[in-house]
Amino acid sequence: MRGPRGRHRRRGDGRARRRRRRRREVRRGLGGGDPAQRRGLPRQPEAPLSPLVVLVGPPGAGKSTVAEALASRLGVGFRDTDADVEARAGVPVSEIFIDQGEAHFRTLEEEAVAAALAEHDGVLALGGGAVLSDATRALLAGHRVVFLDVGLAAGVSRVGMNGNRPLLLGNVRSQMKALMDRRRPLYDEVARFTIVTDDLDPTQVVDQVVRLVEEDR
Numbered sequence: 001m002r003g004p005r006g007r008h009r010r011r012g013d014g015r016a017r018r019r020r021r022r023r024r025e026v027r028r029g030l031g032g033g034d035p036a037q038r039r040g041l042p043r044q045p046e047a048p049l050s051p052l053v054v055l056v057g058p059p060g061a062g063k064s065t066v067a068e069a070l071a072s073r074l075g076v077g078f079r080d081t082d083a084d085v086e087a088r089a090g091v092p093v094s095e096i097f098i099d100q101g102e103a104h105f106r107t108l109e110e111e112a113v114a115a116a117l118a119e120h121d122g123v124l125a126l127g128g129g130a131v132l133s134d135a136t137r138a139l140l141a142g143h144r145v146v147f148l149d150v151g152l153a154a155g156v157s158r159v160g161m162n163g164n165r166p167l168l169l170g171n172v173r174s175q176m177k178a179l180m181d182r183r184r185p186l187y188d189e190v191a192r193f194t195i196v197t198d199d200l201d202p203t204q205v206v207d208q209v210v211r212l213v214e215e216d217r
């Protein structure tokens, strides 16, 4: 005879099992179906990893925010190249810009992007200026790159006046406009999909990326 606690536990276990199964199915389905990665088959040690999704776009597009929420929704890992650069340098991005200059930051960023593209199979957010590098754009070819687009007004209002983005110090609006005008062709060049985020909250952006990824299997 099963008491209420037993029933509760069994129902809980069943739910957890179903959730685990669903998550595996999502991962396998979205991962491009490499048969060597399936359970029960030998794994090819040399098979290169590739991120499920790479997010690009200007500062304030929501790349870091959306990448984390999307990864959690899909049950995969999340990585942000700005965080990787900071971990390696041991100081915030803004300090690297001030102490060693933008060129040095770009070198670290290029290395961080190359490493993440080769090592990470979850969701990857790049810094807004990563696409300035020819080498990075070449590496992005063939990846599932999503351009999170944002207009000037929404972008400026999202980044606000905080000093975390050294390129936007001074007149945020005019710096942002110059940066967006210069980079738009580069985002377009690397992107497989574009989502205009101005009127979407992060959850709605996540919904759209999930749909695109499912259709792109």
Ligand SMILES: Nc1ncnc2c1ncn2[C@@H]1O[C@H](COP(=O)(O)OP(=O)(O)O)[C@@H](O)[C@H]1O
Residues within 6 Å of the ligand: 057, 058, 059, 060, 061, 062, 063, 064, 065, 066, 125, 128, 158, 159, 197, 200, 201, 202, 205
């Ligand atoms: N779709 C969105 N709508 C409104 N605010 C957003 C949206 N996406 C991100 N934000 C907010 O904008 C700011 C910048 O987001 P962030 O993820 O750091 O952008 P990015 O990494 O592209 O520079 C954060 O305060 C974040 O909460």
Ligand SMILES: O=C(O)C1=C[C@@H](OP(=O)(O)O)[C@@H](O)[C@H](O)C1
Residues within 6 Å of the ligand: 057, 058, 059, 060, 063, 064, 082, 093, 126, 127, 128, 129, 130, 164, 165, 166, 167
């Ligand atoms: O646009 C840029 O050149 C930069 C964007 C930042 O990342 P976010 O786009 O995530 O803000 C960060 O990499 C650095 O401050 C430079």
Ligand SMILES: [Mg+2]
Residues within 6 Å of the ligand: 063, 064, 065, 082, 125, 126, 127
């Ligand atoms: Mg970011």
